[in-house]
Amino acid sequence: MKTWLKALPKAELHLHIEGTLEPELMFELAARNGVTLPYASIDEVRAAYEFSNLQSFLDLYYQGMAVLHTEQDFFELAMAYFDRAHADGVVHVELSFDPQPHLLRGLEPSVPFEGLERAMREAEQRYDISSALIMSFVRDRSAEEAMTVLEQTRAWHHRLAAIGLDSAELGNPPEKFAAVFERARELGIPRLAHAGEEGPATYISGAMDALGVCRIDHGVRCLEDPALVERLKSEQMPLTVCPLSNVYLKVVERLENHPLPGLLEQGLKVTLNSDDPAYFGGGMLNNFIACHDAFGWDQATFRQLARNALEEAFMNDERRSRLLSAVANC
Ligand code: HPA
Numbered sequence: 001m002k003t004w005l006k007a008l009p010k011a012e013l014h015l016h017i018e019g020t021l022e023p024e025l026m027f028e029l030a031a032r033n034g035v036t037l038p039y040a041s042i043d044e045v046r047a048a049y050e051f052s053n054l055q056s057f058l059d060l061y062y063q064g065m066a067v068l069h070t071e072q073d074f075f076e077l078a079m080a081y082f083d084r085a086h087a088d089g090v091v092h093v094e095l096s097f098d099p100q101p102h103l104l105r106g107l108e109p110s111v112p113f114e115g116l117e118r119a120m121r122e123a124e125q126r127y128d129i130s131s132a133l134i135m136s137f138v139r140d141r142s143a144e145e146a147m148t149v150l151e152q153t154r155a156w157h158h159r160l161a162a163i164g165l166d167s168a169e170l171g172n173p174p175e176k177f178a179a180v181f182e183r184a185r186e187l188g189i190p191r192l193a194h195a196g197e198e199g200p201a202t203y204i205s206g207a208m209d210a211l212g213v214c215r216i217d218h219g220v221r222c223l224e225d226p227a228l229v230e231r232l233k234s235e236q237m238p239l240t241v242c243p244l245s246n247v248y249l250k251v252v253e254r255l256e257n258h259p260l261p262g263l264l265e266q267g268l269k270v271t272l273n274s275d276d277p278a279y280f281g282g283g284m285l286n287n288f289i290a291c292h293d294a295f296g297w298d299q300a301t302f303r304q305l306a307r308n309a310l311e312e313a314f315m316n317d318e319r320r321s322r323l324l325s326a327v328a329n330c
């Protein structure tokens, strides 16, 4: 089954590129850029990856990404991820990045954009991996700052597949960003948001109503509201679920208790993703294998999950139909 899961053409729709930073590269970039890390060794960094909730992870995540200073750093970060994604049998990636922490550190917007885009072109040539870029706003910072960043990055909007909304969910409901997302809608940019990871089911309906999202990142708490489940089902709203992330951040105690089987039984449009693979126990293949081990799903279920992701991906239709055929024949 593991060999088959690896061969299954997989599209990853929920991935934070800063969350792919492995401790080895973190140390290398820290040395190159003269950044002092509060760890003596790579093992010490790994030992610190013990999270009690989303915030305890975010503290390390923002600290880690501070080693990224140049276009070349972003290029190397993304290429290291693409190397691993290719080895996992990933054929398409929608990578999100958080511009705010980088801009606040004094980087120009061109630094992440150009570095990531060079890696995306290289991955296409080297591995035939297609990709799309998502710019995510940090929801525990102000909506005014998000609006400023949206305007400040106008020169790159044509290269964005979508904007997103991430970081600390509780206390930062989607409605806080209604004006920013309305502006993105006027500019013709598709919208996504994290909702219902730690936050309640009302944040999921809020993201749909106030932000006009075409996809919900996580969404696992929707089962708390049967009317919302009906709505998600009738609209076939995609949920980009991240099983190992939910275990590492204590959204669920163990994968065996995860609501995934229930989400599928309800007929919801679920996809599997890795979220922050350097922090949460590995990439796409590890997530697929863990679900196989926890739920005993058969090939037909995994084919359905792979098909869901391809159907919802920002991808040209010719490639989509070719990859859908490859899934059917896998
Ligand atoms: O899992 C996450 N949740 C919210 N924000 C994030 N930013 C990076 N990873 C995450």
Ligand SMILES: [Zn+2]
Residues within 6 Å of the ligand: 014, 016, 166, 194, 217, 275
């Ligand atoms: Zn996420």
